Amino acid sequence: MNTSELSIFLPYLYLAWSDDILTKKEFETLSVFISSRDWLKPEEKEFLLSKINLAVPPSRSELSDWKKTIERQIASSQKITTLFDLIVSLSDKDDTIITYKPQFEELENNLGLLSEEVINIFKESPKTITSEYGTVTEFDVAKLTSILDGEEAPIINKVKEVISRPEFEYETSTDIFVYRKKVLEWCKILADENLGNMAYPKKYGGGENIADYFAIMETLSYHDLSLVIKFGVQFGLWGMSIQSLGTEKHYEKYLRDVGTLDLPGCFAMTETHHGSNVKGIETTATYNHEDKTFTIHTPHENAQKEYIGNAANHGRMATVFAKLIIDGHDFGVNAFIVPLRDVEMNVLEGITIKDCGLKMGLNGVDNGIIQFHNVVIPKENMLDRFAQINEKGEFESPIPSDNRRFFTMLGTLVGGRIGIPRSALAAAKSGLTIAIKYSDTRRQFGPEGGSEVPILNYRMHQRRLFPYLAKVYAIHFGLQYVTQRFIHKKEEEMQEIEALAAGMKAYSTWNTRDTLQESREACGGKGYLSENRIDALKNDTEIYTTFEGDNTVLMQLVAKNRLSEFRKEFGEMNAFGIINYVYDQAKTVISQKNPFATRNTDEAHLLDREFHLNAFQYREKQILNSAAKRLKKLIDGGLDSYDAFNVVQHQMIEVAQAYLERVVLEQFYTAIENTKDENCKAILTELCQLYALSQIEKNKGWFLEDGYMEGVKTKAIRKMVNQLCWDLRPNAVALVDAFSIPESCLAAPIITEQ
């Protein structure tokens, strides 16, 4: 080929043979095109057709020459941006070629070639926006850490120091007995550091500091989660059950030894047939008048205590929940201290203990099954804060209803529903740290001819991780709030706080599940290797959505609490109040649901705090309102209320979800308000905007159904979420650095070996 008429075909010939876009059919399209050009001479056509004969491909070096020719041509002129520009240039700017433009454009169309895209194939190392992007830190990381840690910084730092010691190196044995032993040793070290008894009265060696106790649970969760759960079982469940359900004589006798781990124990509530519905447990504690003892008994196999932490190997006693029977009468569920093993760790007579065996995770915790065969314990072993047996052998309680007494007892144990979501949050932070730091250095693909690009520069990768980063920050402030509410609770707030804690437990643990799933996938094959720790984080926290209350069941409870609050709110309104409420609602509708607002896509509006808060509050109210109405309609229509609640279960989950999201958003904005440092404030605001908008995006179906937003607005929100992800990317590494997780805890070679 030496005529310009022929060289203009070079790009097509090259593309036909080189890339994997053109198929046999497209070769045919090209040959029809060549054959039917009246401006080509027969011998030119013949020559060109010979070059697209599938049976006789060009040689590899010929192909390479073509490419070089094209590349030189493109390099010679800045102005070549389309395929036709290239053709004109190859023709030595032959004027007649210009007139062929429509023909060539039709050809490109028929071949499905995007002309600008093709030109890139020939450009050397193009500097694209995507490849030029990277990590920049625009705020003081240490300052952000101190905002997160708040007043708990000293205890957090102490725990970090302890778990960074050499003796806390991770156990890698797959032998669960080796692992359990190691976890027990770690617990002993923590006890020696006076971390276990932090919440107990000072009188019994404790720190009387519940806030510190929660901070310890959370910080320990950067390390092994079996350790956290074992720690929680011993010092939280076992110790706190004595403290919350027992009286002075029990504290005196046990608390100090529990706190030093000299007396390892269990919390034996769940039975094989009763997990969520613990009210229905069947283990019995029968009072014996003659010798003032109780007989603890497992009436059948499905009433055995199951999943009991510390039971399989290390527990010497247990707080056992059992139905109290006196003279054949059932006095409801009460709690009793029952010895399981002697000091030599022999299992006592009448006790059968089985090992729950291998689990998906938390294999450093020795969960077991306990059966009691007419085990006799002294009367003083009844934890008698809420009910006693008097000298005459009669039952006495300031709370006459068995139900209410049981729920009061459970209420005192609600702390677990704060410790677990905080532990879950720490695990999510670890997973995100690993995924984001890895993605910042892992390179894969890149612009044609350019070097490969960190995968964190890909929009989809950002989309996968950054909404979780924002949500983790949001939940952090949400859980700080729940903790504060719990610590400073007044009696009349207990129901609300219990519901809030139950809800946040579900919200945080589900978020951890999702965050770790995405983190694993974001790390690809490396994420699958146990050494990189997402394995343990993910499998250990898997059960967090189930224990301390199954999340779905908890969400139903939260929703029922919201409904009952809602009814009271309406009930307590007098006529004037109702008018005001209706007026308020109308105002909301007028100000937020007018066509200007529902279609407002201004950037300032979409990023506006008031818009976010209004949308979340509106959604919460409307969903609650609609669930209440629907329930009433079903029951008024003659449905049994049990059936009616079943019909709306799905809606109830949304009631709880909308409530929790509103609380979390408010707390995030409150935390931002309280932030003094301008750079920290700016980055937190960006995160909060991403949290708000990505939740709205997730719920856009609802907002559109309701008419609160129109499609034009939800589309703009999707774009804004993309934009916020892109904008956050430079600071992403710093934002996980601000979690300040000890290196020795992260320990993943994919982020440490660089």
Place this chain on the structure above:
Amino acid sequence: MNTSELSIFLPYLYLAWSDDILTKKEFETLSVFISSRDWLKPEEKEFLLSKINLAVPPSRSELSDWKKTIERQIASSQKITTLFDLIVSLSDKDDTIITYKPQFEELENNLGLLSEEVINIFKESPKTITSEYGTVTEFDVAKLTSILDGEEAPIINKVKEVISRPEFEYETSTDIFVYRKKVLEWCKILADENLGNMAYPKKYGGGENIADYFAIMETLSYHDLSLVIKFGVQFGLWGMSIQSLGTEKHYEKYLRDVGTLDLPGCFAMTETHHGSNVKGIETTATYNHEDKTFTIHTPHENAQKEYIGNAANHGRMATVFAKLIIDGHDFGVNAFIVPLRDVEMNVLEGITIKDCGLKMGLNGVDNGIIQFHNVVIPKENMLDRFAQINEKGEFESPIPSDNRRFFTMLGTLVGGRIGIPRSALAAAKSGLTIAIKYSDTRRQFGPEGGSEVPILNYRMHQRRLFPYLAKVYAIHFGLQYVTQRFIHKKEEEMQEIEALAAGMKAYSTWNTRDTLQESREACGGKGYLSENRIDALKNDTEIYTTFEGDNTVLMQLVAKNRLSEFRKEFGEMNAFGIINYVYDQAKTVISQKNPFATRNTDEAHLLDREFHLNAFQYREKQILNSAAKRLKKLIDGGLDSYDAFNVVQHQMIEVAQAYLERVVLEQFYTAIENTKDENCKAILTELCQLYALSQIEKNKGWFLEDGYMEGVKTKAIRKMVNQLCWDLRPNAVALVDAFSIPESCLAAPIITEQ
């Protein structure tokens, strides 16, 4: 209390003390109410107030008496449905009481009591709709199994027979070396049964039956998934790489021994720094003219072969992908057979093998890292189907472009993208079977006074599991279709089939991830115990979303393929065609987007096949159209095409998703059309409706944004999804029984020990 005026307060007194709804504040409400009744005498007030004194609760037996009184009253009359009915009845139908109705209703409001709900508390064992529901089978399970198995039934039954033998009892050791050994033994049994070489030419001992090979992969997946992957590495990746990339001399030399497992081998493509972007691998194969050999070399640690199955312990050879270098020129990626170990299993000189160590799952597969230090192999070890080195030491290939040659090579290996999603599907079926059968027997909670209810009767539980049940059936038919397309492929269809297989691989493996997650949570604590097998199913399939192509990357490829098809469709249209297309689109809009259609909530319409197909097709076209337009706009606006593709990555995922959902729905409906048995047809139709509507529900944000549906319709769809779940419940157990998974494979004590 003996006057009727006082007994009417009994329900309030009882409720105040018994349940956990009334708080301190509500006690006050009640006492204000009592104090301000002008129809109560002072001593009556005093008496009543003494009964709600928080400091002096009633005794437990008093409370019990109150309850009995109320229960007797309610039992005496069918007509008592509200709290006020009860009060009237307690007053001996005192006429004056009737006039107090507004007062009491206000009180109930203020206390937030839902009157009908309260009455239920006092009813004995109410027979509710929820508790009376249960398992009923309305179709012939064996017939449905035969519809699922189709022509592959004989091979499926053979595999089931083999894996049900005693020697296939699951390995429970946590020692990965014990586990790997067991898996190898299992593979050997399968090889002896001529299952491994099923796809190889008969000439070399094979069955020449690729359809059977896929059915084997899928059926084996009811058993241990390490076995499946080990099997796939040996007979699929290793054996098929020889068959697809090699020539007769290689078949002759290796295939028979590969098929009998006398020659265990590896497929060494992925490198530490190149997973998704395999085109960029850096291992070199340098041709030595003098002795006609290649030197295989790992230039640096990040170019080592990683995650290679069969490498750590058992592989004796590997197909190694490396850049071919001749005289300093790079001829792109080619494949070579490289020995790793001698017959005594000693690692050969120049080879370094490391163990990938513990993984989240698949620990029965010995994944390893391989480094080559100038390893010399003979010229004949080059797999030379697509490129050869001639006698003069020159490179020759019928495919001149290195890129295209490489992708052609990869294209021959696409079978893995059919085997993996089918294996994933089987794992999802196992998980659902365990979760649904357990939920059918697990009872928790129930109506007041009634017995506990199987958790599968709860709407939320149905919502969690049944859409996945429907989707698993849908994907089953989708994957049957892809398999058929692959087996009967024509060359010009290859690109489409490759994209389809890649997409279905992502679609199925993500679905398995989600299905197993939900199955685990649905089984609560029992789901966490390894013995119940969701652990292994979940953790083993976790990597399915990454290997054989990272799902997110595959979805981008699928979307690019759809875009290029879309461009060609437009390109090839002449003016007349375009007019027709526009007319078609307009017709769609007229017929489907008129106010009647967008707001149509008729049950018949919502369940209608045409509505489903139209909605899925419409969505697919619109999303594709909009992505194409957006891309063009970005590129026309001057963005580099690489950057432009980055901007739309999120939309690209939706393009692929909408395409796959449409294909799957069509195949499901096609399968239903071909079903003769009426009962099977009916149940499959119900499942298909649930699949269609739950996908629409999931995408309702999009449909609302687009205006294809209005809120009234998407709300009706949500209700219909609930209804379909409820309607499916009786047949749910039979529907998982129809998967016909061997008992010995399911093996979960929660469903076998009953």
